[in-house]
Amino acid sequence: MKNNVTLIATAAMGLESIVANEVRQLGYEDVTVENGKVIFEADHQAIARCNLWLRTADRVKLLVGEFEARTYDELFEGTKALPWEQFIPEDGKFPVTGKSHKSKLYSVPDCQAIVKKAIVEKLKRKHGVASWLQESGSEYKIEVALLKDKVTLTLDTSGAGLHKRGYRVGQGDAPLKETLAAALVQLTNWRVDEPFYDLFCGSGTIPIEAALIGQNIAPGFNRAFAAEEWDFINSTVWDKALEEAEDLANYDQPLAIYGSDLNPKMVEVARANAMEAGLADLVDWKQMQATDFHSKEERGYIVSNPPYGERLGDKEQVEAMYKDLGATLRDYPTWSIYILTANEKFEELFGQQASKKRKLFNAFIRTDYYQYFGKKIK
Numbered sequence: 332m333k334n335n336v337t338l339i340a341t342a343a344m345g346l347e348s349i350v351a352n353e354v355r356q357l358g359y360e361d362v363t364v365e366n367g368k369v370i371f372e373a374d375h376q377a378i379a380r381c382n383l384w385l386r387t388a389d390r391v392k393l394l395v396g397e398f399e400a401r402t403y404d405e406l407f408e409g410t411k412a413l414p415w416e417q418f419i420p421e422d423g424k425f426p427v428t429g430k431s432h433k434s435k436l437y438s439v440p441d442c443q444a445i446v447k448k449a450i451v452e453k454l455k456r457k458h459g460v461a462s463w464l465q466e467s468g469s470e471y472k473i474e475v476a477l478l479k480d481k482v483t484l485t486l487d488t489s490g491a492g493l494h495k496r497g498y499r500v501g502q503g504d505a506p507l508k509e510t511l512a513a514a515l516v517q518l519t520n521w522r523v524d525e526p527f528y529d530l531f532c533g534s535g536t537i538p539i540e541a542a543l544i545g546q547n548i549a550p551g552f553n554r555a556f557a558a559e560e561w562d563f564i565n566s567t568v569w570d571k572a573l574e575e576a577e578d579l580a581n582y583d584q585p586l587a588i589y590g591s592d593l594n595p596k597m598v599e600v601a602r603a604n605a606m607e608a609g610l611a612d613l614v615d616w617k618q619m620q621a622t623d624f625h626s627k628e629e630r631g632y633i634v635s636n637p638p639y640g641e642r643l644g645d646k647e648q649v650e651a652m653y654k655d656l657g658a659t660l661r662d663y664p665t666w667s668i669y670i671l672t673a674n675e676k677f678e679e680l681f682g683q684q685a686s687k688k689r690k691l692f693n694a695f696i697r698t699d700y701y702q703y704f705g706k707k708i709k
């Protein structure tokens with residue numbers, strides 16, 4: 332492979348296998364899955380393609396090197412030995428962030444300072460700079476991560492997290508991260524020609540992500556990435572990836588996606604976000620009480636993130652609503668229903684045991700994704 336690099340697609344807890352599937356679907360086969368990350372070898376083209384296409388990953392990082400360090404000397408020498416000059420030019424700006432877990436070197440600010448010093452020394456020698464480095468050019472964000480004395484040094488190719496698709500012009504109290512919303516859609520068996528509803532759409536994240544999936548639109552199509560500014564990556568790499576995304580988008584694919592919410596203001600926010608995403612006419616938005624759901628279709632999907640009732644005083648109301656929702660949706664046994672909630676009594680209140688449950692984290696809230704598979708139509 333030309334210009335081989337090791338990439339790490341970082342993933343929220345519980346989403347690793349979904350990110351790994353996405354990486355494989357992009358054609359990168361040899362994938363290692365670890366806690367919070369998916370590691371694979373690829374060429375420079377993959378940096379652009381993964382940033383553009385990965386719907387459920389947080390970021391794409393480039394692995395510069397790994398080694399063991401129990402002393403600051405070892406950290407300094409190990410860092411200095413890596414080929415930083417291949418990535419960072421003479422005027423490159425390179426802030427260093429860090430984290431340390433279960434390691435002898437536990438002071439993160441000290442680790443960051445040592446790493447910075449080692450890279451400065453290496454770059455000055457390799458680029459032949461006698462004075463200080465100006466750091467006036469493009470940014471190369473470095474992370475030093477220590478885990479059980481193993482040091483991992485990476486460059487962040489994404490810049491802003493990949494959940495920032497560029498379409499969110501408004502939000503409500505508890506918006507779902509775009510990456511998690513995309514995962515919720517991917518965890519269903521929804522086919523793009525089937526009806527898809529979110530009855531608690533809030534700012535519209537789930538229907539918008541479903542529409543992007545439905546028309547095979549690259550989620551990063553409307554934003555920039557840090558590595559677009561990097562000298563060592565040929566700019567044709569980005570042009571090619573954008574061209575590919577344009578070719579693969581299926582803007583003619585008809586969709587039946589609906590988003591509704593009790594709060595008329597949220598419906599407006601969702602509509603504005605969809606407009607910004609370029610999906611103006613693709614999703615039908617409506618102000619509606621979830622329990623008023625009605626459809627004549629034989630089959631369909633409901634994928635929702637209702638309120639959890641965690642705020643004082645909300646719980647009783649939310650639990651009563653779950654009961655009513657269960658009663659309403661009982662009339663749709665051939666529909667598949669997917670509900671993400673932190674309410675542990677959900678199945679009891681909804682009145683049905685889920686076909687499958689999956690533990691997921693919404694920000695830091697532990698939730699379950701209750702999955703009710705629709706009965707087959709004979």
Ligand SMILES: C[S@@+](CC[C@H](N)C(=O)[O-])C[C@H]1O[C@@H](n2cnc3c(N)ncnc32)[C@H](O)[C@@H]1O
Pocket residue numbers: 503505506507508530531532533534535536537591592593594597619620621622636637638639652
């Ligand atoms: C957790 S938020 C959904 C957030 C959304 N997934 C997003 O990304 O913005 C729950 C939403 O359910 C709405 N809601 C609460 N009770 C409802 C009901 N009975 N029927 C319909 N919507 C309701 C709220 O207005 C709120 O927007």
